[in-house]
Structures are given as structure tokens and as C-alpha cells.
Amino acid sequence: MKVMAQMSMVMNLDKCIGCHTCSVTCKQAWTNRSGVEYVWFNNVETRPGVGYPRGHEDQEKWGGGWVRTKGGRLKLRSGGRLKKLATIFSNPKLPSIHDYYEPWTYDYDMLLNAPAGEHTPVAKPKSLLTGEDMKISWSANWDDNLGGSRETMQDDPILKHMSEHVAAEFEDTFMFYLPRICEHCLNPSCVASCPSGAMYKRVEDGIVLVDQDACRGWRMCVSGCPYKKVYFNHKTGKAEKCTLCYPRLEVGLPTVCSETCVGRLRYLGLVLYDADRVAAAATIEDETKLLDAQRSVFLDPHDPAVVEAARDAGIAEDWIDAARRSPIWKLINDYKVALPLHPEYRTMPMVWYIPPLSPVVDVVADSGADGEDARTLFAAIDRLRIPMEYLAGLFTAGDVPAVAGSLRKLAAMRSHMRNINLGEEQDPSIAASVEMTGTEIEEMYRLLAIAKYEERYVIPTAHTEEARELEELACSLDYDGGPGMGGAGPFGSSSGQQVPVAVENFHALKNRQTADRPSTPGRVNLLNWDGNGSPDGLFPPKEDG
Amino acid sequence: MNGDAITILLWVALPYAAFATFVVGHVWRYRYDKFGWTTRSSQVYENRLLRWGSPMFHLGILFVIAGHFVGLIIPREWLYAIGISEEIYHIGATVLGMAAAVLTIAGLAILIYRRRTVGPVFLATTVMDKVMYVFLGATIAFGTAATVMYQVFGPGYEYRGTIGPWFRSLIGLQPQPELMVDAPLAFQLHVLTATLLFALWPFTRLVHVFSAPIGYLFRPYIVYRSRDDQRSNRKPRRGWEPITQPDPKKLTKL
Ligand code: HEM
Ligand code: SF4
């Protein structure tokens, strides 16, 4: 047994209102730079829908993730080492930027500088790739709220796998939002695809990162990830991906997407797992068994033998304690309501989801029946074939009973809590029908519905025996005006010496505030201004005279 | 300046200077600009042309490099010894060389055409890219011209009697510049542009050649790293060293 700790996330989809706050705050924090304009480490998709990048779940086309060979071994779907090197000069599976979308800005200057005339000036969209006028025809969430979905919905890879007649009636049936970040997989195919070995999984917390100094731009990770969560920065020529906000986690703060989530639906915590068993679990033949196989890799932090092994593996006491209090462990293992996204990719993803019950409740309520009655809800779950199959296509490799099991627990919770809230007589058979006790259901309710901040996020701080902050300070002193400061170095964008994060941010901010050719040269572009301080050019020059 | 000085300048000083720049440049670039060390792939912008151009060019140029190795580094006597006569070598080198050249040139033409005509790719082209393409293109053009003029249609020029030994004489630190003096102009130009290209090499995207990921074949698929490895490898300035356990011996000295 080799115990490792993994920082993981669970999202409760019932509470997602599709507001995209998580995407926007993530973008502000991480991808608000040129080269990654089209990149959303966190994106929110309306499902059914084609997602971002378009149709990314179609692995026949994109070749992401692993497959099991006939001989019972794992193989990268788009080919092993030799194939990767043979196709390195042009990656046959690389999505083009247009599969995400062509990034654009607007010619805002027109609004200020257009000569007086008959017509109101308009700000035309300008491509950020070519600088030319462009017609906006796709974006990261073009089919938001099923808008325009009649044209594109048939391209949803999950729907394609279901029977054809389904797509047509789907729109009337149900819709939900799926926020997606990097899964920080236990068996990451992005890492396995990287020819330089620049991508790695952190030993301490399992976060998957790209070493920006070691990345050589072979762009194999982009196609290797089945979730399409490694992106190519087209300015620096290096891969970038969700970092699970590790600088925040290290000091005990939740990720930006979690912290700002309006629905308060994200949970963060540790899971202990047995690294020695990951490969075997990922190789199970029957795809629908992958969910159980992955669960079996996790280790019970309450088991003294596991704790002993964890200590031997050098996991600190406060981390073991955090693993015991982890909301993730409870949702995945105790209540068994959370499910992984696309376990059939065999990467052992570590961002899990509680599937949405609301579509079922909506159907029941619309039909005039009691949407909080356990038996009615159970019957509806069994009857609503289409949504069940769809959810199973996302979360359980097509295994409908597994999704139904999760939803029945949510239904039981709804019904049980209604009785309590209305002061009605409790019906122990409701909890029993999902193999839980009333107390357990109430605890689950507390975690899911009350969702206290301290219970949602159980994040042990990193062990920094050495003073890292000071190191950073030391560097920034001798950096002023050093090489690589602000903008393009001699060898293309952002070349030059590595810059401490703080200095980089400072310059990025300064650049951004003065970028985009404001109407008067030297003036701050207010649309990019972050509201801090008063940079030069914030106010018009004083008129002398 | 007399002829001798020019000979020494072109065929001794320049190659050594270029070589020094090449080596020192790479070390410098690796130390100070690891972040800029990349292919700067432009495939996400455009794939239709790149899909053909890049593999053609790269396969071609790798063959060309292998060919140069055989032609310049390996003395002809060694090849004679294993039964490769002048005749066989000449035919082989010319036929294979031309095939590789056609691939390389066609690929390069596609790549340069793509660089110029595809909007986003053109905008992402740096000054160094352009300079690099001029010297790369010139080297390949002169090399091909020399081969076509002398080997294919001409009388055949025995560069393994002049250029090869000259090159090895540089390596052996016993430079014999006189060997180059009578080489045909096309060959001289090819050698000169190549020399300049090598001097430019570390400052262009061509550095990617030296990170060809051979290690990928031998490492385990999943890479684990500790976050401690991530610390900056810059030496902290005096007074800013990270906090460590105090040395008890120092305490007693107080
Ligand atoms: C040894 C193994 C090599 C590998 C694995 C390799 C790989 C690559 C890759 C992945 C790209 C980026 C293509 C893209 O997606 O845009 C590239 C570009 C390029 N390589 Fe190489 N390369 C190698 C050797 C060479 C050599 C020997 C040369 C020339 C002397 C060369 C010259 C170039 C040039 C000029 C480009 C830019 C193409 C463009 O215009 O976009 N490469 N290489
Ligand atoms: S989801 Fe994240 S960890 Fe998993 S393969 Fe993709 S990029 Fe790698």
C-alpha cells in the first residue's frame, strides 16, 4: 500500500444556476492575458449541448484519455510513445483554436472618437488573432441555456450515443449546467502524453501542473486530455492548465471558483488513496465497473491501518486529520451521492459531481403531483428514461442504476426533510429505502443544503518549513527593470528570465491598464482598469493656460 | 587586406567564432530563458498547410543532417574500407540527398508560404523567426544549388577531399583553411551561410532541436514531483537565505 493524498472537488449540480461567476473570476485570476484569451480553466456548459471546446467528449475524434487493449493493458488512445514521437511535427489530434472559439475584442475607441454624424457609432468586433473585423459565430458557451441548440444539439456526443429520436424531444425534457475544471486525475493522460516530462502530479496533494520552464511546446498534452483541460498559450508557445489555485490552497484558502460560487455548491477536501492500485483499477474491463473500481482505490482515513501507512508515507498529522473531516470523502464514500465525470476515459478523475435531481422534480411538479413525496419521486426516477440515460452517459459510463441510486438519495433527503420542516410524522421507511438512517440523511442535508463554509472547505495548509514568501521578496528586489519585464522579450512573447509571480502580476496589470490603444495615447483604458490606485494617464493631462 | 587574411577570417576565425557563439549562446539561453525555449508551435492557428509542410520539412532536414554527418565527419577511407566506393557513395549521396532536398525544400516552401499568408501565423512571427528563415533558406538554397550544379548536371565535385577534411581539421584544432580556397563558390556560400546560421541558432526557435524528447521513450508515463522541487533555483541574495535550523555549534561560540 502506498498512501497518497489528493486534493479533490465535488460539485452539487442541483444548485448550479449557470451564472458563470466561477468562470469569470477564474479568468480574472488566471487567464486574463494575451495568448490565453480563448482559455477558460473553468467553464460552465449547458447540457445537453456540445460543450467547450465543441464536442470535446467525442474521443473517436479527439483521441483523449486511455483505452484498454485486448491484452488488458492501458494505452493512450491516440497512440503510445513511438506514435507520439512520429507525429510530433504535426499533431493529428490537436484541436484548432476555432474548435474553442476565435477570441475577439471590440473597437471601443470608435465609441469615443467617431466624428459627429447621423448614426450612433458602434464598436465592431475585432479578432484577437488577426486584428481584422470578424463576425462572432461561436464562443465558450454559445448554446447557453439551450440558445440556438436546435442547430447544434445533435452534435452532443452523449446524445449521439443514445437513440436518435431522443434528441428531438430533449429540449422539452430537461436542462442543467455542468461547470468543468481540470479533474486532477489520479491517472492523468495529459502527463503521460507529455514528451518532455514537463507535466507532473504533485506528490503532496495530487495537483497536476505544467512546469513552464520545462515545457517545450510539443502540444501533445492538449490532445491527450480527454476533458480538453490543457490549453495551448499561443503567445508563449507553452501549455497551461487549471492549477487548482494551488497558491491559495497552500495557505488554506479555497480555489477562486469555489470561493466565488454563487450557489455555494463546491466542496474541497482531501482523499487518501492507494497509488499502487490505481493502474489496476483503471484497467478493469467493464466500463460500468470503473466507478466502483475507483472508489475501491480510496482509503478510509478512519481505518487505523491506513493512518499508520499514511504516517509511514510521510503524510503529516494535520493532513490525516483533514482527510478524516473531508467533505469529499463523505460525499463519495459515506453517502455515495457523488459520481465522477466520464469514468470511461480511465484517467480516474478527481472532480466529482452530485447529479441534478431538479429535472426530475420539475417534471413531477409540472404534472401536478407532489414534488416532495419520496414514492412519487422514486417512480419518476425509474420512469424518466431519457434524463437518466443522459446523466448515466456523463457520470457512470452508461450505468443507469448507479445514477438512479444517487438521485434516489437526493429524493429521499428532500422528502425526509420536508416532513421535519413541516413538523409531520417521520417516516423511517424513506431513509431505509435508500439504505440510510434518518440521522445520516440529516447530516447529508446539513452538508448539502446548509453547506457551511468550514464544512465545504477542509483544506490543510501546505508544510513550508522554509520561508517561501521571503524568497519571493528577495527576487523581486533585484528584478526591477530586469530581463523579461513586461511584454515580449527578444525571442517572442514572454521570453526572458523567470519572473517571480508578484512582479509578473504587477507588470501584467500595468500593461493591461495601458493596453488596447486608448483613444488618447498614454491614457489608461478604463475598460481594463482594475480600480486600484491611480496609474499615470488615469486622468486627462491638465490643461495649462 | 590580402587573400590570406580573408582565407583565415572566413575559414578559421568565423567558424570558431560561430561555434563559440553556438555553445555559449545555448548555455546562456538555457540558463536565462528556459521559458522562451519552445517550438512556439503555430498549429492551433492553422493545420491544413502545417500538416503537410512540417513533417515534410522535418523528415527532409533530419535526413539531410544524417547525410552531412556521413559526408563531413566520416573520412572516405573508412567508407572504402567497408566497401562503399567513390562511385557508390556519389550515386547514393546524390540520389538520397536530392530526395531529402526535395522533401526539405517543398516542406520549407509550404511553411514559409504559410507564415506569410495565414494572418494569425504571420502576426505571431517574430523578427528572429524572419532572420532565421533567411539564413536557413539561404543555406538550403546554396546547398541544393551546389549539388545540382556540380553533382547532378556538372562534373561532380569531390567535397570529401576538401570540405570534409577542412571541417575535420577544425574539429581537430589543426585548421587547414587552404582546403576551402578552391572550393566552388556555391559550396563556399553554403558553408558560410550555414556558419552564420549556427551562430544565430541559440537565439532563435531552433533551440527546440536540442530538446528533442528522446527521454520520453524511457521514462514512466506518470511523472510525480514534490512541491519542494518547485522552489526557485536562483541563489537567494545575501541576507535573504531561507530559514533553516540554526547551527547549534554557532550558539556555543557566542
Ligand atoms: C530533432 C527533432 C525535431 C523535432 C522533434 C522538431 C519539432 C518541431 C515542432 C513540434 C515544431 C512546431 C510545429 C508547429 O506545430 O508549428 C517545429 C517547428 C520548426 N522546426 Fe523543428 N523539430 C526538430 C528538428 C528541427 C531541425 C533540425 C530544424 C532545422 C534545422 C527544425 C526547424 C524548424 C522550424 C524552422 C520550425 C518552424 C516551422 C514554422 O514555420 O512554423 N526543426 N519543430
Ligand atoms: S483532466 Fe486534468 S489531470 Fe486529467 S487528463 Fe485532463 S488535464 Fe490531465
Ligand code: SF4
Ligand atoms: S458560480 Fe457556482 S452557481 Fe454560478 S455557474 Fe459557477 S458553479 Fe454554477
